[in-house]
Amino acid sequence: MTSTQVNGNVPAFLNENPKDRIVVLGVPLPLLERVGLFVLLAAVVVLPMVYDGYDIYEFGKILMYMLAVLGLNLLTGFNGQFSLGHSAFFAVGAYSTAIMMDQLGMPYWTTIIPAAAVCFVAGFLFGLPALRLDGLFLALATFALAIATPQLLKYDGIAHLTGGVQGIVLDTPYPPAWIDSIVMSITGEELSVDRWKYMFTAFVAVIMFAGAWNLVHSRTGRALIAIRDNPLSAKTMGINLAMFKSSAFGVSAMYTGVAGSLFAIMDEYLAPESFTFAEAIKFLVGGVVGGIASLFGAIFGGWFVLEIPNIADLVASSLADYINNPQGLTGLIYGLFLIFTVYVMPMGAAGLVQILVHRISTKR
Amino acid sequence: MDLFIEQTVSGLATGAIYACLALAVVMIYQAIDHFNFAQGEMAMFSTYIAWYLMDDAGLGLPFWVAFVACIVLSFIGGAAIERIVFAPISDAPVLSHIIVFIALFSMFNSLAGFLFDFTPKNFETPFGHTPFIDGVISSHRVGMIAVTLILLGLIYAFFRFTPIGLAMRAAAASPESARLVGVRVGFMLALGWGLAASVGAVAGMLIAPITFLTPDMMLGTLLYGFAGAVVGGLTSPLGAVIGGFMVGILENWMGTFVVGSQLKLTVALVLIIVVLLVKPAGLLGRVVVKRV
Amino acid sequence: MALLEIKGLKAYYGQIEALHGFDLELEEGEITAVLGANGAGKTTTLRAICGMVKAGGAITVEGENVVGMSTESIVAKHKIAHVPEGRGTFVRVSTEENLRLGAFTRRDREIEKDYERVYHYFPRLKERRSQQAGTLSGGEQQMLAVGRALMLRPKIMLLDEPSFGLAPIITEELFDILGQINKEEGVAMLVVEQNANLALAISKNAYLLETGNVAMMGPADQIMNDEQVRKSYLGY
Numbered sequence: 001m002t003s004t005q006v007n008g009n010v011p012a013f014l015n016e017n018p019k020d021r022i023v024v025l026g027v028p029l030p031l032l033e034r035v036g037l038f039v040l041l042a043a044v045v046v047l048p049m050v051y052d053g054y055d056i057y058e059f060g061k062i063l064m065y066m067l068a069v070l071g072l073n074l075l076t077g078f079n080g081q082f083s084l085g086h087s088a089f090f091a092v093g094a095y096s097t098a099i100m101m102d103q104l105g106m107p108y109w110t111t112i113i114p115a116a117a118v119c120f121v122a123g124f125l126f127g128l129p130a131l132r133l134d135g136l137f138l139a140l141a142t143f144a145l146a147i148a149t150p151q152l153l154k155y156d157g158i159a160h161l162t163g164g165v166q167g168i169v170l171d172t173p174y175p176p177a178w179i180d181s182i183v184m185s186i187t188g189e190e191l192s193v194d195r196w197k198y199m200f201t202a203f204v205a206v207i208m209f210a211g212a213w214n215l216v217h218s219r220t221g222r223a224l225i226a227i228r229d230n231p232l233s234a235k236t237m238g239i240n241l242a243m244f245k246s247s248a249f250g251v252s253a254m255y256t257g258v259a260g261s262l263f264a265i266m267d268e269y270l271a272p273e274s275f276t277f278a279e280a281i282k283f284l285v286g287g288v289v290g291g292i293a294s295l296f297g298a299i300f301g302g303w304f305v306l307e308i309p310n311i312a313d314l315v316a317s318s319l320a321d322y323i324n325n326p327q328g329l330t331g332l333i334y335g336l337f338l339i340f341t342v343y344v345m346p347m348g349a350a351g352l353v354q355i356l357v358h359r360i361s362t363k364r
Numbered sequence: 365m366d367l368f369i370e371q372t373v374s375g376l377a378t379g380a381i382y383a384c385l386a387l388a389v390v391m392i393y394q395a396i397d398h399f400n401f402a403q404g405e406m407a408m409f410s411t412y413i414a415w416y417l418m419d420d421a422g423l424g425l426p427f428w429v430a431f432v433a434c435i436v437l438s439f440i441g442g443a444a445i446e447r448i449v450f451a452p453i454s455d456a457p458v459l460s461h462i463i464v465f466i467a468l469f470s471m472f473n474s475l476a477g478f479l480f481d482f483t484p485k486n487f488e489t490p491f492g493h494t495p496f497i498d499g500v501i502s503s504h505r506v507g508m509i510a511v512t513l514i515l516l517g518l519i520y521a522f523f524r525f526t527p528i529g530l531a532m533r534a535a536a537a538s539p540e541s542a543r544l545v546g547v548r549v550g551f552m553l554a555l556g557w558g559l560a561a562s563v564g565a566v567a568g569m570l571i572a573p574i575t576f577l578t579p580d581m582m583l584g585t586l587l588y589g590f591a592g593a594v595v596g597g598l599t600s601p602l603g604a605v606i607g608g609f610m611v612g613i614l615e616n617w618m619g620t621f622v623v624g625s626q627l628k629l630t631v632a633l634v635l636i637i638v639v640l641l642v643k644p645a646g647l648l649g650r651v652v653v654k655r656v
Numbered sequence: 657m658a659l660l661e662i663k664g665l666k667a668y669y670g671q672i673e674a675l676h677g678f679d680l681e682l683e684e685g686e687i688t689a690v691l692g693a694n695g696a697g698k699t700t701t702l703r704a705i706c707g708m709v710k711a712g713g714a715i716t717v718e719g720e721n722v723v724g725m726s727t728e729s730i731v732a733k734h735k736i737a738h739v740p741e742g743r744g745t746f747v748r749v750s751t752e753e754n755l756r757l758g759a760f761t762r763r764d765r766e767i768e769k770d771y772e773r774v775y776h777y778f779p780r781l782k783e784r785r786s787q788q789a790g791t792l793s794g795g796e797q798q799m800l801a802v803g804r805a806l807m808l809r810p811k812i813m814l815l816d817e818p819s820f821g822l823a824p825i826i827t828e829e830l831f832d833i834l835g836q837i838n839k840e841e842g843v844a845m846l847v848v849e850q851n852a853n854l855a856l857a858i859s860k861n862a863y864l865l866e867t868g869n870v871a872m873m874g875p876a877d878q879i880m881n882d883e884q885v886r887k888s889y890l891g892y
């Protein structure tokens with residue numbers, strides 16, 4: 001771990017320049033990224049043809065976590081602001097969708113955009129005071145937000161909307177008739193709800209991933225990175241710090257919030273216990289282990305946070321004679337990986353890949 | 365009026381716990397300029413150790429023996445965490461520290477459930493739960509206040525009157541100068557962590573008889589501890605203690621008379637943000653929040 | 657063998673080499689002045705002796721090479737008291753607590769007695785003994801820094817611009833006291849000073865540093881009379 005600091009808040013590894021000029025086996029990296037994007041897209045399309053039931057549900061969950069982690073990466077990795085409280089925005093998204101469906105009778109698919117808007121506003125507003133808080137203090141404020149959220153969700157005063165401790169049971173998101181008939185005409189089978197949930201999630205996730213990709217490669221993205229690396233000189237370059245930073249908070253909250261919406265739709269149920277600090281830890285784990293300053297890292301991160309509990313269960317069941325409380329393993333493994341990442345591969349999995357790619361490209 | 369007095373006095377008792385955690389947080393903050401987000405989980409884990417030491421299913425030791433043993437073990441554990449986990453990354457950026465603190469949080473929280481299971485446990489109190497002054501305060505709460513005050517007094521005396529305490533303050537405030545007079549700064553940091561862990565352990569053992577022992581018992585408590593530290597001033601141990609007591613009382617007042625018990629944590633959240641924005645130095649501290 | 661013997665001293669700030677390998681000696685009980693322009697490497701030399709910068713070469717104190725040792729051990733073992741550039745006051749504790757910290761590594765019972773010794777040299781500190789040290793005036797803090805160094809009962813004192821920020825009359829007084837301490841207690845001193853006249857006046861030997869090397873060395877009076885030195889450093 002190097003001790004060179006950029007501005008005291010941001011690890012040096014975040015300062016690594018975009019790898020625009022790197023060429024791998026004759027292909028420039030941005031192009032490679034584009035190819036990667038399409039490979040990913042292909043995988044996303046092919047998966048529901050192969051899998052069904054719980055398997056495809058899990059793939060949907062991975063994409064959902066990817067979005068949530070992406071929100072955190074945009075904020076921390078690309079803009080240098082910390083949040084330990086993204087479980088709160090996850091909750092805002094989920095509850096927005098749930099309340100629109102439950103109270104207003106809106107179809108599930110119409111709730112995504114309004115929920116995204118609500119989350120953007122919530123994030124933007126939280127980002128305003130956050131502007132005046134230096135890194136560590138922002139971490140504290142968001143930590144407090146995460147701890148307070150579940151209790152707030154149970155509050156009797158809003159229980160008629162949120163369902164209080166009980167939470168809300170939602171309608172099953174059936175596929176639209178026309179899609180069903182198309183699928184029927186091609187495959188001769190009815191489209192299962194699980195598959196449809198996945199397809200819907202994937203549709204939203206891919207659009208938003210592409211949006212994030214465009215964002216960080218745009219002028220705005222460069223401004224965000226400039227703010228992260230050197231806020232003072234960014235200011236003198238004429239970048240409106242306040243506007244960019246709170247907007248970044250808003251966009252970040254929007255990503256994580258939409259993940260929350262998808263969570264509510266997929267599970268057809270939500271309750272305050274799903275939005276504890278443990279959830280915020282998951283996002284952090286996904287972001288850090290995947291590589292916080294990377295978009296593709298979020299995919300790995302999403303997979304990682306979802307897969308670790310399964311692996312922990314596996315370990316626990318194979319050691320069933322010695323282990324009584326396997327639930328405890330997951331957090332332990334999360335923690336170990338966080339520390340491992342900080343000590344050994346500060347740029348996360350994405351950084352590891354980048355280093356490998358660099359090796360290949362410089363070998364010739 | 366009776367209700368008011370009752371709430372105030374019982375707020376003082378929980379405030380004592382917050383004061384302990386606030387003090388622990390401030391000790392670490394002064395030493396390394398970071399917030400120990402895992403302070404509460406460390407305290408919780410210490411409390412499980414105490415439970416194991418005194419429960420019949422464990423070693424079955426008498427309460428006060430387990431109490432002291434737990435403090436000693438927590439001290440060693442805290443110092444070891446500093447040496448093993450944090451010393452190697454002392455120059456690393458803020459984000460790395462935050463991540464490692466959260467990692468510890470996650471690990472202690474899980475490990476407690478893993479080792480001792482997740483069902484809430486009764487935690488013994490040597491003071492009993494009988495009314496001390498009828499309708500105002502129970503004997504256990506009086507015990508909480510008394511033990512905390514003794515502890516805080518000892519810590520004050522340690523820092524104020526012993527050369528080691530003085531050296532610890534010096535090492536935290538100006539490590540370079542401290543080295544020049546021969547103070548082993550790394551050793552002092554470890555001592556500070558040990559002390560903070562011990563103070564947290566006491567807080568955990570005192571609050572557990574009220575909340576029951578669970579892996580999540582310290583979540584809210586730590587938030588109030590942070591609120592106390594922020595209100596009192598992050599650079600002032602005395603301020604943190606006063607802040608802790610104030611937050612304890614405020615929590616009860618707000619909970620009983622204003623917002624209801626369901627928004628207590630939200631009160632802490634708002635308090636932290638408002639104080640950081642409006643009076644970042646807190647009551648007794650110096651300004652530390654940098655404006656960006 | 658000299659009390660402090662430096663051979664081929666190099667020092668590094670990261671990749672930058674600040675000292676390029678020179679020799680320097682300090683004899684038991686003597687005062688040696690280290691002069692040089694800004695950025696010549698005077699502070700770096702003192703810091704290297706205390707193990708505060710990465711150093712190469714050999715720094716032998718009382719026959720032991722201290723390169724690579726921690727600052728804490730060097731101070732404790734060889735009784736080297738460093739009065740750093742900028743005084744290094746512990747601002748949040750009292751004057752007397754600062755003095756107590758100076759004696760931190762001592763285990764004898766005479767610490768209390770030594771407060772009086774310091775107050776004997778700096779009566780002003782006695783008046784301010786319970787005042788928070790950060791609120792002392794600059795001059796008082798400089799006295800405190802020297803006093804704190806004395807509390808170690810040092811064999812060697814390293815003084816980095818002790819006159820910095822002091823009124824001329826106070827500066828003279830301070831150097832008188834330094835001379836006195838040296839005579840009465842036999843403390844060897846390495847004095848870095850911009851006020852070359854004063855430093856040379858109390859020193860036996862002197863070194864002139866120039867961009868990380870020793871440009872000239874010799875008995876203090878000889879250096880004082882050197883044409884070149886007079887022009888560049890003494891200003892007459």
Ligand SMILES: Nc1ncnc2c1ncn2[C@@H]1O[C@H](COP(=O)(O)OP(=O)(O)OP(=O)(O)O)[C@@H](O)[C@H]1O
Pocket residue numbers: 669672674692693694695696697698699700701
């Ligand atoms: N922390 C540091 N990092 C990098 N370079 C440094 C550092 N400290 C000093 N230097 C460099 O080392 C060289 C010697 O510095 P040093 O402080 O020893 O000079 P000095 O002789 O004490 O000067 P002055 O009279 O101004 O105090 C200078 O070129 C300086 O820029």
Ligand SMILES: [Mg+2]
Pocket residue numbers: 698699700741816
């Ligand atoms: Mg200097």
